[in-house]
Amino acid sequence: MNIDKNIKNKKQELLAYFRDRAREFLTQIKTRFADTQSDKRARAINEALNQTKYNLITTLLQQAEKEKWTNQEKLEAILMITYCNIVVMIESRNSVRPYEYMDFSRRVGELWDPFCKLCFYYPVNDIALFVPPLFSEVKKKMTDEITSYIDKLTIPDEEKQELKRYYDKVWNLVSSGEIQLELDLHFVHNDQKYVVDFKSGFGSNEKGNTNRLLLVATIYQNLDDNYKCLLFVRAEENNSYFNTLKNSGIWEAYCGNVAYQKVQEYSGYNLKQWTETNIDWATDFNEETTQHLGDNRLLQYLLW
Numbered sequence: 001m002n003i004d005k006n007i008k009n010k011k012q013e014l015l016a017y018f019r020d021r022a023r024e025f026l027t028q029i030k031t032r033f034a035d036t037q038s039d040k041r042a043r044a045i046n047e048a049l050n051q052t053k054y055n056l057i058t059t060l061l062q063q064a065e066k067e068k069w070t071n072q073e074k075l076e077a078i079l080m081i082t083y084c085n086i087v088v089m090i091e092s093r094n095s096v097r098p099y100e101y102m103d104f105s106r107r108v109g110e111l112w113d114p115f116c117k118l119c120f121y122y123p124v125n126d127i128a129l130f131v132p133p134l135f136s137e138v139k140k141k142m143t144d145e146i147t148s149y150i151d152k153l154t155i156p157d158e159e160k161q162e163l164k165r166y167y168d169k170v171w172n173l174v175s176s177g178e179i180q181l182e183l184d185l186h187f188v189h190n191d192q193k194y195v196v197d198f199k200s201g202f203g204s205n206e207k208g209n210t211n212r213l214l215l216v217a218t219i220y221q222n223l224d225d226n227y228k229c230l231l232f233v234r235a236e237e238n239n240s241y242f243n244t245l246k247n248s249g250i251w252e253a254y255c256g257n258v259a260y261q262k263v264q265e266y267s268g269y270n271l272k273q274w275t276e277t278n279i280d281w282a283t284d285f286n287e288e289t290t291q292h293l294g295d296n297r298l299l300q301y302l303l304w
Contacts, residue, residue, distance in 0.1 A: 003060050005069060008076040011084060015284065018088035021052045026092065038097035045092045053085040072269065075122035079274060082118065086111050087281070091289045098292055105301045109200025112234050112304060116198055116263055116271065117185055124268030127189045135179045138219060139171065181216060189266055193227045195220055201235030202242045210241045217250040228252065232259040234304070275304050 001017050025048040026041075033040045057078055064074050090107075093099070099107075120127065150163050185196035197213060213231070220227040229251050233242060236256035246253035254262050260272035281302045282290050293299045 001056065003056070003063050005067075005073050005077065007060070008073075008080045011080060011278065011284070014081060014084035015087060018049060018052065018084055019091075019286075022049060022088050022092045025049070026096070029096075041096040042093045045096065046089055049085055049089050049092065053081060056081050071122040072124050075118060075124075075269060076274070078118055078122065079115075079271075080278065082115060083279060084284075086115075087284050091286050094289050094292055099296070099298060101296070101298065104293075104298045105200075108301050109234065112200055113184055113198040115304075116232065119263055119267035119269045119271050120185055120187055125189065125266065127187045127266065130186050130188055130193065132182045132186045132195065133223070135181050135219075138181065138223065143167070143171075179216065179219070180212075181219065183216070187266070193225050194230055194266070195227055196230045196232060199231065199233045201233060202238045206239075206241040210244055213245060213251065214248060217248070221250050230254070230262065232262060234259070279304055 001013070007014070022045065025045055029041050029044045029048070033044065060077055060081070061074065063069075064077075069077075090099075093107075120129070146167055147164060150160050150167075153160065153163075183195045183197045185194075185198070187194055187196070195217075202210075217229040220229055231245055231251050231253040233253065233255035238255055242253060242255065245251040257272065264270045264272070282294070282299060285293070290299075293302075
């Protein structure tokens with residue numbers, strides 16, 4: 001496999017490369033796991049193909065560094081490598097453990113999130129990633145501030161201690177443990193910090209996740225760094241949980257084509273145009289996979 005800038009146009013060559021690798025891996029995997037261990041076979045082929053993708057991208061980035069590629073040139077090459085890898089991963093997994101509705105719809109959502117994030121890892125616009133704060137750091141900072149404030153009050157020491165105990169009780173109500181403040185993406189654009197959560201769509205059992213997102217965004221909103229919270233959702237049609245976040249005043253929530261527009265606005269790259277130009281699932285899958293997904297009415301979940 002020759003790695004150069006033109007790899008972004010080598011879909012068929014990349015598909016053939018990943019399929020050859022998949023055949024090699026499957027031959028070995030089938031000697032390790034019996035027919036009855038289809039879940040282990042599926043996990044193993046996914047891991048092997050992801051390692052192959054990683055090796056290709058590592059080689060590409062080394063070549064790009066030597067030749068001074070632009071971020072857009074790197075991004076378009078990596079998007080094509082990633083897409084072809086996804087096609088063959090789905091084919092290979094389906095060959096050892098045919099997809100059913102729940103597995104397939106969940107898997108498609110899992111793959112969309114990291115695909116979108118590539119636009120922010122190799123941005124056209126001037127943006128920079130940052131490491132999100134730890135909840136323990138935020139809690140300590142807030143606790144130190146309120147403790148310092150209470151200590152300055154002109155009230156008896158017993159009342160100060162009582163206020164501090166009540167403050168501790170509030171923290172215990174908020175969380176019985178650590179709150180995960182790390183979301184899917186964190187970047188700075190025009191001196192504004194953004195935290196982003198990607199979702200494929202909202203199901204009927206999203207109450208817990210919705211409440212968590214509301215809590216996390218509330219914490220970010222109360223920090224000094226003036227964070228903005230963005231929610232990008234793949235599905236055009238969503239339910240009341242999405243609307244709860246959208247109308248919360250603390251999440252800027254976008255879905256479908258509008259989400260893609262926002263990805264372009266911040267990253268500078270038109271990912272929607274790339275998907276419309278390059279992605280053709282039904283044609284790019286091998287015949288066996290297309291037949292299975294079509295017969296089981298699963299192709300409808302591949303609307304990226």
